[in-house]
Amino acid sequence: MADALNSVSTVKVGDVVKAEVLAIEDKQLTVGIEGTGVEGVVPLKELSTQPVDDIHTEAKIGDELELVVISTIGKDKENGQYLLSKRRLEAQKVWADIQKEYEAGNTITAPVTSVVKGGLVVNAGVRGFVPASMVADHFVEDLNQYKGQELEFKIVEIDATENRLILSHRAVIEASKAEARKEIFAKLAVGDVLEGKVARLTNFGAFVDLGGVDGLVHVSQISFDRVDKPSDVLKVGQEVKVKVLNLDEEKNRISLSIKAALPEPWDDIEDKAAEGSVLTGTVRRLTNFGAFVEVFPGVEGLVHISQISHEHIGTPQEVLSEGQEVQVKVLSVDPSAHRLQLSIKALTEAPAGSNDNNNDQPRRNNSNNNRGGRGRRNEGSHTQIPAEYQQDDSGFSLGDILGDALKDAAKD
Known part of the structure; x- marks a missing residue:
């Protein structure tokens, strides 16, 4: 008994231990901490950094797990237990990996799990946050369209001690477009006619994707017919033929025309x-x-x-x-x-x-006023x-x- 009590004192919060799965319940595992003679509990939510629907997919009796001690349960050390976590141990490793990617200037890929006020929440092994201003390179009215998507992110800020991870998808888009823009400007010339896809619509025109770079078709250049709103005649994703009207590499602007690529209305x-x-x-x-x-x-x-x-x-x-x-x-x-x-x-x-x-x-x-000479002109x-x-x-x-x-x- 004395040896058992002494062994309990050697287990401290924050220790990384090995433990054997002794019993499995719906919401927790009961484990025996190796070399201590005491037991601990691993709640379902502490099993993995990923959502777990069925606890039996994560462990079976006899499995040996590496866990971190996060707190004690009860005051009776002789019969007391410890609260342990596999998830937090995995998170520590994830934070270390993300830190390495951040220092190397690399990007990471993660799924968007939810939309909250002010931005997106992503699962990068740990919780990451994407402010609304860092989601895209243009204003996005409804962020719900990104839920469930796996996106590439630049790491903007990381602080493992505060569980703070700020990410930007906009930075990835801008970097990609900058590279594509160089290639586009190198091969495009005013007067070229090419195929594009409508990327987004505004009140003043349509942005057409030319292969990673958007050009603007002003509303006056959409059709020879009168167009009040671009959305009246165009749809996002629609393929269109456009003619290059102007190129301004310094301002990263490409002016396009749909109607200029159409037959001249006065033909025939x-x-x-x-x-x-x-x-x-x-x-x-x-x-x-x-x-x-x-x-x-x-x-x-x-x-x-x-x-x-x-x-x-x-x-x-x-x-x-x-x-x-x-x-x-x-x-x-x-x-x-x-x-x-x-x-x-x-x-x-x-x-x-x-x-x-x-x-x-x-x-x-x-009228008689004009007879017999020039007279004065009728006012009408x-x-x-x-x-x-x-x-x-x-x-x-x-x-x-x-x-x-x-x-x-x-x-x-």
Whole structure:
């Protein structure tokens, strides 16, 4: 008995001991500490650094385990027991291994086990934490997408005594992209057309992965048609063909265009919008002198105010609104100048008794004030084009905008 009591005193908290498995219960192992004649308990949670569903997969009776003493149970040393842990001993070795990787500048790979406020928790053999700002190289709204994934991390901070391990996946991404960026910039040139995959979407455009490096397709470069939000026409993961518009290696920027890689919208316009054909289009812009109607994505034609209605109107806004769908007749087409002259009224009959004989001529003012000479111009005359429209950027000349009204003015 005296020898047994003396042997108990030799076991201290923190000691690493060998022990034999004597009994297995649902939530713990009972072990005999070698060379001491006393027993100890290993709780289920102290068996492994990994989650354990079935205790029988971790040990069987007669197994010899290496354990660390973490506390005593009870005050009676003669019948007392010790609380032991296999997990903490494994963790000590894990911390030592991670410390070596940290000092060598290496990365580690670990699965994401949970998402908590402010970041991710990973199992690197020990608990590691990834702040939200270190998860990716862009803002991530929902971190749950990373749960269960095995990711590569750079070790940012390690303190085994405080069980503190801070990791960064963003640093790994940035390092990988920096290397890929060098290769991309070395082989890319402005004007190149290549395949890419939509990596993410924002309100201002789409980032396309070119093979480890993202280029930006501004919303204005997605389509010849009008695009309000990139997500309306593109999906993450979608493969797209893009053309390189600009390369700025100093700022690590690649400007891309999807629409520039598409066929020119004015190609074969004489076939698509032959003179005399009837098309359906959308009113895109209204000015004092007429309406610009988009008949194909990227192709707009002008409906002069004199070609909108058989009835007299002061402004196009009286009968048309932006976004309205209308049918138009093609009066003339000029592919080289990218011009289409269109008419809405040519598709309707003139009201009975109207002076408009539907000969595509703008109405003239026949009031008594203008008889017998030049007279004064009607205040509503369509030939009074504001200065800001005299150099319109639509591709239409002043003559196109005024139409045959110039001829009428010359006759007055």
